[in-house]
Amino acid sequence: MSILNVYDLKKSFGKTEVLKGITFSVEQGEVISILGSSGSGKTTLLRCLNFLETPNEGRIEVNGREIFSADNKELPDRVLRENRLNFGLVFQQFNLFPQYTVLENLTLAAKLRVKEAAKKDKTLSKNQLFESIDKQALETLESVGLSEKKDFYPCQLSGGQQQRVAIARALMLSPQILCFDEPTSALDPELTGEVLAVIKELAQRKVTMIIVTHEMAFAREVSDKIIFMDEGVVAACGTPDEIFCNSSNERICKFISAMSNK
Amino acid sequence: MFIEVTLALFGGFLTTLQIFFLTLLFSIPLGLVICFGSMSRFKPLQWLVKVFVWIIRGTPLMLQLIVVYFGPGLLCASMERAGQAGNVIYYIADYLNSFSPFVATIIAFSINYACYFSEIYRGGIESIPRGQYEAGQVLGMTKTQIFFRVVLLQVIKRILPPMSNEIITLVKDTSLARIITCYEIIWAGQKFIKSEGIIWPLFYTGAFYLLFSGLLTILFAKMEKKLSYFKN
Ligand SMILES: Nc1ncnc2c1ncn2[C@@H]1O[C@H](COP(=O)(O)OP(=O)(O)O)[C@@H](O)[C@H]1O
Numbered sequence: 001m002s003i004l005n006v007y008d009l010k011k012s013f014g015k016t017e018v019l020k021g022i023t024f025s026v027e028q029g030e031v032i033s034i035l036g037s038s039g040s041g042k043t044t045l046l047r048c049l050n051f052l053e054t055p056n057e058g059r060i061e062v063n064g065r066e067i068f069s070a071d072n073k074e075l076p077d078r079v080l081r082e083n084r085l086n087f088g089l090v091f092q093q094f095n096l097f098p099q100y101t102v103l104e105n106l107t108l109a110a111k112l113r114v115k116e117a118a119k120k121d122k123t124l125s126k127n128q129l130f131e132s133i134d135k136q137a138l139e140t141l142e143s144v145g146l147s148e149k150k151d152f153y154p155c156q157l158s159g160g161q162q163q164r165v166a167i168a169r170a171l172m173l174s175p176q177i178l179c180f181d182e183p184t185s186a187l188d189p190e191l192t193g194e195v196l197a198v199i200k201e202l203a204q205r206k207v208t209m210i211i212v213t214h215e216m217a218f219a220r221e222v223s224d225k226i227i228f229m230d231e232g233v234v235a236a237c238g239t240p241d242e243i244f245c246n247s248s249n250e251r252i253c254k255f256i257s258a259m260s261n262k
Numbered sequence: 263m264f265i266e267v268t269l270a271l272f273g274g275f276l277t278t279l280q281i282f283f284l285t286l287l288f289s290i291p292l293g294l295v296i297c298f299g300s301m302s303r304f305k306p307l308q309w310l311v312k313v314f315v316w317i318i319r320g321t322p323l324m325l326q327l328i329v330v331y332f333g334p335g336l337l338c339a340s341m342e343r344a345g346q347a348g349n350v351i352y353y354i355a356d357y358l359n360s361f362s363p364f365v366a367t368i369i370a371f372s373i374n375y376a377c378y379f380s381e382i383y384r385g386g387i388e389s390i391p392r393g394q395y396e397a398g399q400v401l402g403m404t405k406t407q408i409f410f411r412v413v414l415l416q417v418i419k420r421i422l423p424p425m426s427n428e429i430i431t432l433v434k435d436t437s438l439a440r441i442i443t444c445y446e447i448i449w450a451g452q453k454f455i456k457s458e459g460i461i462w463p464l465f466y467t468g469a470f471y472l473l474f475s476g477l478l479t480i481l482f483a484k485m486e487k488k489l490s491y492f493k494n
């Protein structure tokens with residue numbers, strides 16, 4: 001069974017239809033890269049998966065369980081929040097919380113969840129749970145190579161380090177599927193390597209990921225499957241070799257050569 | 263003489279301080295309520311609040327003082343003349359009319375400053391990038407958690423400079439209360455012109471204002487420094 005199934009997802013802003021029926025699936029442990037020129041709807045697709053936008057039509061299933069259906073769009077806040085936790089999202093602009101240290105950025109959401117749970121269940125030992133969250137955060141930080149920065153504030157870090165913190169923060173709630181929206185596009189070229197290395201490491205650990213990127217060589221190396229989007233539709237879908245070597249679609253060939261020569 | 267004048271001015275300055283602190287006490291939270299009203303998704307409410315803010319910010323505070331202090335009395339009188347002294351509005355107006363100059367001052371100042379603060383808050387809240395909210399949402403946080411745990415401190419940092427400006431203006435605006443016979447420091451100074459024929463006590467009041475606004479300036483600089491550990 002696929003970990004994620006997306007059926008015929010459509011999204012319009014006013015009169016412009018941005019997603020025109022997107023269907024794809026992701027298997028457990030797979031890395032999917034989404035390529036496509038600017039404006040083709042890649043960001044909108046990730047935002048729909050993370051419930052930052054409400055699709056107009058379509059269906060989303062995680063582990064065979066329907067979490068979104070166009071017939072039942074108005075989800076209560078509580079359900080929405082639970083659904084979101086199936087996914088993690090790493091933003092192009094990192095979006096770290098500036099007033100919190102690196103460690104606090106990682107633990108904030110988890111600790112708030114514990115606090116909420118403790119309000120309902122008085123027997124819960126908050127301190128013990130907080131300790132285990134701190135421990136998990138330190139381990140996660142270690143895995144992105146930033147243990148020694150745990151007490152730094154985001155403004156004291158380089159862009160690459162900030163993005164690695166953002167990845168660690170997204171990992172903290174153990175999402176089933178981790179999404180990346182052009183994670184290196186806001187970075188100076190010399191800083192992209194460290195972020196891509198972290199993502200590769202996650203791929204080796206079999207973290208299921210959907211990555212929107214313009215890094216062609218990286219996408220080819222790390223992906224199990226590549227989706228090429230064009231004007232709101234999946235123009236092509238296949239293994240990296242199928243997409244990069246034998247693509248018959250002229251637009252894809254043009255896009256790939258344009259991107260690879262940058 | 264100097265000591266006598268100083269003591270008299272202190273008496274007036276106490277009222278000045280009371281106006282200052284009570285106005286802040288009421289207008290800071292009231293401003294937040296007005297701010298949420300002006301950002302409400304319920305259009306009629308938003309519209310109503312915006313018109314109200316426009317009226318308050320678009321007319322002199324001195325005029326508002328006069329309206330709050332004399333308005334209810336005038337309304338009562340004209341209702342009596344029209345033979346409508348029995349209805350609810352009359353009783354409300356009659357009640358408002360019983361307020362002392364000091365209470366009327368606090369009401370007018372609180373409403374006026376709340377409107378200014380609400381616009382500062384709104385600017386602050388709207389200047390926080392959407393990505394901050396979205397990052398919180400994606401991490402499964404509630405709207406309330408996002409506002410209080412993520413956005414609020416960033417807003418405070420951003421609004422601190424304009425707020426300190428407004429608050430220092432308030433120190434000096436308190437002198438307007440004199441117009442509705444609220445005995446504050448300017449009045450205390452002015453009295454010596456009539457009674458003793460000397461004008462320097464009036465000038466001397468300036469020292470009180472300077473000292474107090476100087477203290478506030480230092481306080482705000484400290485707060486800004488305290489929040490300078492992060493950038494947003
Ligand atoms: N909130 C929005 N309101 C209106 N139009 C939008 C909005 N978000 C995206 N769009 C439009 O949708 C199209 C696809 O955008 P996007 O998903 O960001 O593409 P990509 O990430 O592939 O560059 C663009 O034409 C963009 O202008």
Ligand SMILES: [Mg+2]
Pocket residue numbers: 042043044181182
């Ligand atoms: Mg995009």
